[in-house]
Every structure is written in structure tokens, then in C-alpha cells.
Amino acid sequence: MRNSIIASACLLSFIVLFNQCKSSLESQGSTQTTGTANKKGLKDYYRNYFSIGVAVTPRLRGEEAALVLQHFNSLTAENAMKMGPIHPQENRYFWNDADSIVDFAQRHGLKMRGHTLTWHTQTPGWLFKDSASNTNVSKEVLLKRLKDHITTVVNRYKGKVYAWDVVNEVIADDSATYFRKSPWYQITGEDFVAKAFEYAHEADPKAILFYNDYNTENPVKREKIYRMLKKMLDAKVPVHGVGLQGHWSVNNPTREELENSIKMFASLGLQVQITELDVSVYGGRQGGQIIQGQAQREAAVFTPEMEQKQLEKYKMIFEVFRKYKKEITGVTFWNISDRYSWLDGRGRKNFPLLFDQTLKPKKAYWEVVNF
Ligand code: XIL
Numbered sequence: 001m002r003n004s005i006i007a008s009a010c011l012l013s014f015i016v017l018f019n020q021c022k023s024s025l026e027s028q029g030s031t032q033t034t035g036t037a038n039k040k041g042l043k044d045y046y047r048n049y050f051s052i053g054v055a056v057t058p059r060l061r062g063e064e065a066a067l068v069l070q071h072f073n074s075l076t077a078e079n080a081m082k083m084g085p086i087h088p089q090e091n092r093y094f095w096n097d098a099d100s101i102v103d104f105a106q107r108h109g110l111k112m113r114g115h116t117l118t119w120h121t122q123t124p125g126w127l128f129k130d131s132a133s134n135t136n137v138s139k140e141v142l143l144k145r146l147k148d149h150i151t152t153v154v155n156r157y158k159g160k161v162y163a164w165d166v167v168n169e170v171i172a173d174d175s176a177t178y179f180r181k182s183p184w185y186q187i188t189g190e191d192f193v194a195k196a197f198e199y200a201h202e203a204d205p206k207a208i209l210f211y212n213d214y215n216t217e218n219p220v221k222r223e224k225i226y227r228m229l230k231k232m233l234d235a236k237v238p239v240h241g242v243g244l245q246g247h248w249s250v251n252n253p254t255r256e257e258l259e260n261s262i263k264m265f266a267s268l269g270l271q272v273q274i275t276e277l278d279v280s281v282y283g284g285r286q287g288g289q290i291i292q293g294q295a296q297r298e299a300a301v302f303t304p305e306m307e308q309k310q311l312e313k314y315k316m317i318f319e320v321f322r323k324y325k326k327e328i329t330g331v332t333f334w335n336i337s338d339r340y341s342w343l344d345g346r347g348r349k350n351f352p353l354l355f356d357q358t359l360k361p362k363k364a365y366w367e368v369v370n371f
Contacts, residue, residue, distance in 0.1 A: 039070055041070040041071035041072070042071040042072065042354075042365075042368070042369065043071060043072055043073040045368075045369040045371075046331075048325075049321070049322055049325045049328075050273075050321070050325060050328050050329055050330050050331055051073050051074040051111055051329070051330045051331075052071065052072050052073060052074065052330075052331055052332075052333075053072055053073070053074030053075060053076055053111070053113060053330055053331065053332030053333065054068060054071075054072045054074075054075060054076070054332060054333045054335070054336055055075075055076045055077070055078040055115075055276065055332065055333065055334045055335055056068065056075055056076070056077065056078060056101060056104075056336065057078055057079070057080070058077075058080055058096070058097040058098075058100040058101055059100050060101075060104055063359055064336055064337075064339075064359070065104075067336060067337070067355065067359050068336060069108055072110065072333075073109075073110055073111060074110055074111040074112070074113060074330060074332060075101060075104070075105045075110050075111070075112050075113070076112075076113045076114075076115045076275070076276075076332050077097070077098055077101045077114075077115060078334070078335070078342070079097075079122065080097035080098040080100075080101055081098045081114055081115055081116070081153065082115070082116060082119065082122040083117070083118075083119065083122065083123050083124060083127070083149060084122040084123055084124045085097065085098075085122065086098055086153060087124055087149055087152075087153070088124050089124070089126060090126050090145070093152065093153075095156070098157075102157055102160050102161070105160070106160060111162055111330075112157070112160055112161045112162065113161065113162070113163050113164070113165070113273075113275070113330070113332065114153075114154070114157060114161040114163065114164040114165065114207075115164075115165045115168075115212070115275070116164075116165040116166075116167075116168040116212060117149070117150050117153065117154070117164060117165070117166050117167070117196060117200060118146065118150075118166060118167045118168065118170075118184070118192065118193075118196045119167075119168040119169060120169065120170075120180060120182035120183065120184060121169075123183075127142075127145060127183075128142065128183040128187065136183070136186075136187055137187065138187075139187055139188045139189075139191070142184070142187045142188055142192070143188060143191070143192065143195055146192060146195065146196060146199065147195070147199045150166075150196060150199040150200050150203060151199060151202070151203045154199075154200050154203035154204045154207065155203050155204070158203070158204045158207075159206075161204075161207065162206075162207065162208060163207060163208040163209070163210060163241070163273075163330075164200055164204075164207050164208075164209055164210065165210050165211075165212040165243055165275065166196050166197050166200045166209045166210060166211065166239075167193050167196050167197070167211050167212070168212045168213070169212070169213050169214065170182070170184070170185070170190075170193055170213075170228075171213055171221060171224045171225050171228065172224075173215060173218075173221060175220045178224055178228075179228075190228075193211075193228070193232070194232055194235065194237045197209055197232070197237050197238050197239050198237065198238065200238075201238035208240045208241055208271070209238055209239055209240050209241070210239075210240070210241040210242060210243045210273065210275070211225070211228075211229060211239055211241075211242050211243065212242075212243030212245060212275055212276075213225055213242075213243070213244075213245060214245040214247050214276075216242075216244045216245070216261050216265075217244075217252065217253035217254075217257040217258055217260075217261050218257075219257075219260075222260075222261055222264060225242070225265075226264055226265065226268070229242065229265070229268055229270065230268060233268060233269070233270075239270065240270065240271060241270050241271040241272065241273060241329070242265045242268075242270050242271075242272055242273075243272075243273050243274075243275035243276075244261060244262075244265075244272065244273070244274050244275065245274075245275055245276040245277075245334075246274040246275065246276055246277035246278070246317075246331075246334075247276055247277075247278055247280070247334070248277070248278070248279050248280070248313065248317070249279060249280040249281070249282060249283055249313075250279060250280070250281055250282075250283055250306065250309035250310050250313050251283035251309075252283075253317075255316055255319075255320060258317060258320050259320055259323075259324075262320070262324045262327055262328065263324075263327075266324070266327040271327065271328075271329045272324070272327050272328050272329070273328065273329055273330040273331070273332070274321065274328065274330070274331040274332065275330075275332050276332065276333075276334040277317075277331060277332060277333045277334060278333065278334045278335065278341060278343065278350075278352035278353060279310050279313050279314055279317075279352050279364075280343055280350055280352050281302065281306040281309075281310055281350060281351050281352065282350065300348055300349035302338075302349075302351040302356075306351065307362070307363060307364075310351070310352075310364050311362075311363045311364040311367045312367075314354070314364040314367055314368055315364075315367040315368070318367075318368045318371075319371075322371065333353060333354070335352075335353060336353070336355065336359075337353055337354075337355035337356065337357065337359050338350075338351045338352070338353050338355065338356050338357050338362075339355075339356075339357045339358075339359065341353060354368060
């Protein structure tokens with residue numbers, strides 16, 4: 001009897017010790033496994049630098065929600081706050097999706113970026129047209145619609161969304177054109193840009209207001225964006241920051257191009273955020289949109305060569321981000337993991353993020369946190 005009590009006690013202590021050992025090993029290995037919110041994640045490594053965000057879809061749950069909580073302290077709605085989804089008809093707003101993301105951020109103490117109030121894509125059908133005549137509305141009507149939209153959306157999330165991408169992608173890519181020839185531009189000229197910032201500021205004077213664009217490292221486009229921002233700042237338009245989308249690839253940008261962009265925009269007194277970061281494994285200088293539309297010829301395999309080039313690019317860009325930590329106030333990834341990326345268009349997988357399809361950190365992750 002006595003022996004069997006001693007044997008049970010021994011066994012019990014062994015189990016307790018084993019479990020203690022195991023959990024301490026797990027917490028040291030932290031991000032080796034996908035897991036719970038108390039393990040060290042990207043946001044912890046970057047605590048003294050800038051917030052680390054991620055673009056998400058509504059109703060986050062399960063292991064993806066756990067990964068988000070472990071690594072990120074800021075959210076952006078991938079689509080839910082865009083004008084088409086949130087304001088499908090002139091007199092009807094659809095709040096459910098955006099609300100569910102904002103609620104998640106609130107419940108877990110994450111920051112929330114608002115994206116985006118004015119864009120030429122994902123606009124609702126009613127926006128530019130007079131419903132009776134089916135012709136374009138006048139400048140006055142369009143600006144009134146813009147004001148109503150911005151006022152309503154910004155008001156709803158006042159105090160919950162700390163920063164807004166007020167205007168998205170209005171500068172043209174080709175060197176001969178200044179503003180993109182969107183319906184916004186065709187109807188109002190360039191005035192809608194400054195107006196959008198004024199309306200947003202009026203609705204929430206505390207929100208930090210961003211101009212957001214891609215290909216911001218291309219010297220010609222960068223110059224045009226700079227010119228537009230400078231003109232607005234000189235006219236006292238409430239612009240506070242510039243968002244470099246960061247839809248990059250294994251081939252671009254170079255360190256020098258990236259540093260030049262950050263320095264140039266910061267010289268205007270604006271804060272800089274990287275708002276939509278991903279590093280496509282397919283090369284070429286292009287905005288994410290152009291990648292998405294390309295013919296899909298490449299095989300969907302994440303080759304060792306892609307892995308190597310991608311980790312080098314991630315290492316370099318985060319070195320630059322850390323160097324400019326005074327200027328950079330946030331870095332947001334566009335999607336959570338390689339399980340789903342908006343770049344997976346037309347059947348070709350891309351592998352542009354730091355977590356793989358099983359949500360495990362990739363080699364590039366360790367380059368980013370190793371400093
Ligand atoms: C993308 C979304 O990720 C896709 O789901 C959607 O089909 C198209 O828009 N620049 C932006 C983002 O500012 O809003 C875009 O998001 C990616 C390019």
C-alpha cells in the first residue's frame with residue numbers, strides 16, 4: 001500500500017513537472033506555434049517602434065482571430081468600410097460588416113484605421129449618376145453626396161477609428177497625367193480631394209487624416225503626390241499623414257527608393273504609415289492592382305528562391321522602417337497569412353505575407369523580428 005502511494009506521488013510529480021517544462025518551452029518558442037494571445041508576437045517586438053496592423057474581413061474567429069491577437073495591435077477593414085459595401089444606396093447604409101470589425105477591435109483593445117472614404121474603385125452605382133436622367137450629377141451634387149457620406153461614416157465610428165484614409169489613389173501612374181481621370185475628377189476637378197479632408201476633419205477633429213496611394217516609391221509618381229500634398233498643406237487643408245500602401249514585390253522597392261519616399265513625405269511634416277504591406281513573390285514594379293489583373297502563367301509553388309528573395313526584401317524594408325521610427329507611426333499588413341491574400345487572383349496563389357497557409361511564421365518572419 002505504502003509503496004503504491006509513493007509510486008502514485010512520484011507519478012503525479014513527474015506529470016506536474018513535465019507539464020511545467022512543456023509550457024515553459026512553448027512560451028520560449030513563442031511564435032513557433034500558432035497560438036494564444038499571451039505569446040510574444042510582432043506587435044511586442046515593435047512595441048517601441050510603431051503599431052503593427054492587419055487588414056481583416058468581418059467576423060474574425062478561431063485560429064485566425066488568435067493569430068491576429070498574438071501579433072497585431074491595429075486593424076483595417078479590407079473592404080467593409082469602402083463606399084460601395086457600406087453605402088450601397090443613397091438612403092441606405094450597411095453597417096453590419098464594418099461594425100463587427102470595429103467591435104472586435106474595441107473588445108480586444110486594438111487600434112482601428114478607417115479605410116477608405118473616397119476612392120474611384122468599389123464605388124456604389126448611384127454615386128455619380130442622376131437617377132432620373134441617368135447622366136452624371138453636377139459638381140455641387142457630387143460634393144454634397146461626398147459630404148453626407150463622410151459625415152455619416154466618420155460620425156458613426158468617432159472615438160473608435162483613430163485614423164482615416166480619407167482619399168485613396170487619386171494620382172495617375174503614367175508620367176504624362178497628374179490626377180487620375182476618375183469620375184470624381186471628371187465631375188469636380190481636383191476639388192473633391194481637399195473637400196474630403198475638410199468634411200472628415202469637421203466630422204471628427206481628433207482623427208488623423210491620411211492620403212493613401214501605391215507606387216509611392218516611383219520617383220515620378222512620388223513627385224506628383226508630394227506636389228498635391230504640399231499644395232493642400234499650404235492652403236491649410238487638414239491632412240496629417242501619408243499612407244504608403246506597400247504593395248511591393250521581391251524586386252521592388254530598393255532601399256534607396258524607400259528611404260527617399262519616407263524622407264520626402266516626412267519633410268512636409270506629415271506622419272508616414274505603411275498601410276497595406278505585402279511582398280509579392282512575382283517580380284516587377286507594379287501596384288497590387290496591376291498584379292491582380294495579370295495573366296496567370298506562373299505555377300503556384302512557393303519555391304526556395306522566392307522564399308530567399310522575399311525574406312531579404314522583408315529584412316531590408318523593416319530595417320528601413322526601424323531607422324525611420326520617428327517618422328513612421330504604423331505598419332499594416334494587407335491580409336493575415338498566405339492562406340488568403342487578395343493577390344491570389346484568378347487561381348494563381350501568391351505568398352506575400354509573414355505567415356504560411358498553416359498560419360506558422362515563415363523564415364521572413366524571423367528576419368523581421370530579429371534585431
Ligand atoms: C482590395 C481588397 O483586398 C480586395 O478584396 C478587393 O477585391 C479589392 O480591393 N489598394 C487599396 C485596397 O487601397 O483597398 C485594395 O484592397 C488593394 C489596393
